[in-house]
Amino acid sequence: MSPSWPTIRFTVNGKxxxxxxxxxxxxxDVLREDLHLSGTKxxxxxxxxxxxxxxxxxxxxxxxxxxxxxxxxxxxxxxEGLASDGKLHPLQQAFLDHGGxxxxxxxxxxxxxxAQLIERSPSPSMxxxxxxxxxxxxxxxxxxxxxESVIAGATQIAESAAKKVNHAG
Amino acid sequence: MRGNxxxxxxxxxxxxxxxxxxxxxAPGEWxxxxxxxxxxxxxAAGRLxxxxxxxLWGIPDLRFIDTTANSIVLGACTTFRDIRAHAGLAAxxxxxxxxxxxxxxxxxQSRATLGGNLVNGSPAADSSPxxxxxxxxxxxxxxxxxxxVPYSEFHTGxxxxxLAPDELLFAIHLPxxxxxxxxxxxxxxxxxxxxISKVAxxxxxxxxxxxxxxxxxxxxxxxxxxxxxxxxxxxxxxQPIARETVKAVRRALLAEAQPIDDIRSTAEYRRxxxxxxxxxxxxxxxxxxxxx
Numbered sequence: 338m339s340p341s342w343p344t345i346r347f348t349v350n351g352k353x354x355x356x357x358x359x360x361x362x363x364x365x366d367v368l369r370e371d372l373h374l375s376g377t378k379x380x381x382x383x384x385x386x387x388x389x390x391x392x393x394x395x396x397x398x399x400x401x402x403x404x405x406x407x408x409x410x411x412x413x414x415x416x417e418g419l420a421s422d423g424k425l426h427p428l429q430q431a432f433l434d435h436g437g438x439x440x441x442x443x444x445x446x447x448x449x450x451x452a453q454l455i456e457r458s459p460s461p462s463m464x465x466x467x468x469x470x471x472x473x474x475x476x477x478x479x480x481x482x483x484x485e486s487v488i489a490g491a492t493q494i495a496e497s498a499a500k501k502v503n504h505a506g
Numbered sequence: 507m508r509g510n511x512x513x514x515x516x517x518x519x520x521x522x523x524x525x526x527x528x529x530x531x532a533p534g535e536w537x538x539x540x541x542x543x544x545x546x547x548x549x550a551a552g553r554l555x556x557x558x559x560x561x562l563w564g565i566p567d568l569r570f571i572d573t574t575a576n577s578i579v580l581g582a583c584t585t586f587r588d589i590r591a592h593a594g595l596a597a598x599x600x601x602x603x604x605x606x607x608x609x610x611x612x613x614x615q616s617r618a619t620l621g622g623n624l625v626n627g628s629p630a631a632d633s634s635p636x637x638x639x640x641x642x643x644x645x646x647x648x649x650x651x652x653x654x655v656p657y658s659e660f661h662t663g664x665x666x667x668x669l670a671p672d673e674l675l676f677a678i679h680l681p682x683x684x685x686x687x688x689x690x691x692x693x694x695x696x697x698x699x700x701x702i703s704k705v706a707x708x709x710x711x712x713x714x715x716x717x718x719x720x721x722x723x724x725x726x727x728x729x730x731x732x733x734x735x736x737x738x739x740x741x742x743x744x745q746p747i748a749r750e751t752v753k754a755v756r757r758a759l760l761a762e763a764q765p766i767d768d769i770r771s772t773a774e775y776r777r778x779x780x781x782x783x784x785x786x787x788x789x790x791x792x793x794x795x796x797x798x
Contacts, residue, residue: 360516361509361549361559383547384614385700396587396616402546403617404539406516407563450612471699472611 347411349374350418360406364398365389367405368415376416376445380474387473390446391415397453399472416445419452427497428452428490437486439477446473451487459495461487509549518561522568522647525560526674530649534671536560540568540583541617543610544626568621568676571595579645580678582621586633587612589620599680601636601691601708608632608693611700621675624657627665627731628702630770634732635708636691638724640680647676654679661731684710687720688794690787694779696770703727704771707783716746716795727771728763728780737762738784747792755788756781 346355349372356371368374368391380388382401389400392414419426428451431437438444447470454461454469461469466484475483516539519525528536537556539545540563548554562568568583573594580589586606589595596603609615609623609632623633624644634657642657646669657678660667669675690709695701705727712720721742723735741758745751765776 359511359514360518361511361514363511363546363550366511382550384543384610387611387613390613397613398617399613401550402542404511404516404542404546404559404561406518406561407542409518409564453612468699469612472613 343406345405345409347408347413349413350415356405358405360404362405363401364391364393364403364405364408364413365400367408368400368413374415374417378442378445380442380446385472385474386443387446387450387470388443390449390473392449392453395456397450414449414452416448419448426452426490427493428455428487431486431490431493432483435486435489436482437478439475443473443475443477447475447483451490454487455491455494459498460491509552509554514549514554514557514559516559516561518564520565522565522674522676525562525565526647526649526672528560529672529674538562538625538674540619540622541585543614543618544622562674569619573682575682577682578680580620580680582675582677583619584621586615586618586620590615598682598685599636599640601639601689601710602633602680604691605633605636605693605708608695608698608703614700620678624660624678625667625669625675627661627667629664629729629731630703630706630727631732632693632703632706632726635706635724635726637678637680638732638734639689639708639710639722640684641722643679644675645677645679646673648673652676658734661733664730666731687712688791690790692783692786693726694783702770705765705776705780705783707780707787709784709787711742711787711791713747713791713795716748718742718745718747718751723784725763725780727776728765730764735759735762742788747788747795752785752788755784759784 342357342359344355344357368377378388380386384399384402391400393411428448450470450473458465466487536558539559568581570581571592572579586609589606623631637657643654644657644660645654687710693703693706695703703726708724710722721739723738726732738755738759741754759781763777765773767773
């Protein structure tokens with residue numbers, strides 16, 4: 338690390354971070370090497386496969402295509418930020434229950450793309466799921482189990498939300 | 507070879523004025539970078555020639571969609587996600603929204619910018635055919651002032667354009683007079699998402715009875731840069747939508763197109779499919795008339 342590199346500040350999974358790095362270092366590498374968040378994977382390194390998908394300011398991005406300087410002040414969510422209080426996110430549980438993960442390399446990106454999709458469209462149609470995950474490639478599952486996992490996760494999230502409303506009412 | 511981040515300088519002056527000052531002080535030395543969906547790919551592969559980059563991402567002056575009485579103006583750093591989410595564009599200039607939805611994936615659309623698509627200047631650029639058939643104008647800025655050029659004159663050769671080394675593409679102006687035009691856009695790729703087009707065609711037309719009274723046709727991947735198909739237009743203008751016209755338009759297009767063989771397709775396939783796409787558009791027009 339050279340002392341001349343700028344310090345770049347941003348939040349990851351709600352935690353404030355400051356990293357001294359070459360401005361062109363990829364967000365992907367900063368997450369994995371500087372912050373030791375190795376959940377985010379590198380697949381193609383050219384924005385085609387979606388393995389490195391994270392959310393930046395509420396948008397899905399390929400972290401391999403983001404120079405760290407552009408993350409200044411950003412709010413970043415990685416797969417490590419999905420589970421809370423030691424409990425898996427409903428999408429993670431659904432991937433586990435429905436065979437949505439095999440080798441696991443694409444899974445963190447799939448989960449982030451699915452989380453982004455469900456936030457925009459809480460009960461996504463099959464067409465919306467196919468479009469929402471179109472940039473995430475899996476070479477193991479054949480995709481059907483992943484789509485089923487997303488439907489199950491979305492249903493679970495909608496049901497818990499409905500319960501909360503009922504309790505509140 | 508992998509890209510080495512330490513071999514490239516990247517600075518963020520933070521405002522449009524500061525970027526223009528930098529470009530004016532050392533014309534040609536700095537390469538602007540916005541969403542990175544093109545330059546970061548080159549960087550990762552170790553084939554990014556630019557050593558000095560200046561960041562445009564996050565400059566509010568460059569990311570806007572303004573609607574005026576006569577036009578919709580999009581800042582150069584408007585993302586394809588911004589375009590898809592804009593109700594006015596969807597209602598009046600749907601081909602651009604459709605083109606935006608054909609680009610890459612959700613993660614690419616959230617970063618890739620309209621200005622970047624044009625400056626990169628790929629012959630296959632997804633937004634270009636729509637902009638060409640909407641008579642888009644490009645607003646260019648520098649410290650010397652601003653100027654506007656028709657988008658049809660922006661590209662001057664393969665990956666070449668009219669920008670001077672101290673100039674920046676600032677905005678894209680789209681006239682609001684196509685709401686009642688017949689409109690068509692179709693991109694042909696290996697799959698619906700993530701594909702670079704083998705060929706794409708856009709059209710806007712007005713009919714007077716059964717005759718074509720106004721026509722604009724444009725294509726991607728048929729020439730060294732996205733371009734209007736003036737000969738095919740000439741074969742169509744003033745003609746009735748009829749079998750003979752379809753044949754003449756196909757002939758004109760086949761004479762005019764100059765596609766190449768490359769990793770994505772062959773010249774022959776591109777020619778044939780482009781002619782089929784024009785025919786599909788004309789068939790749509792004739793069906794609409796038959797239904798009335």
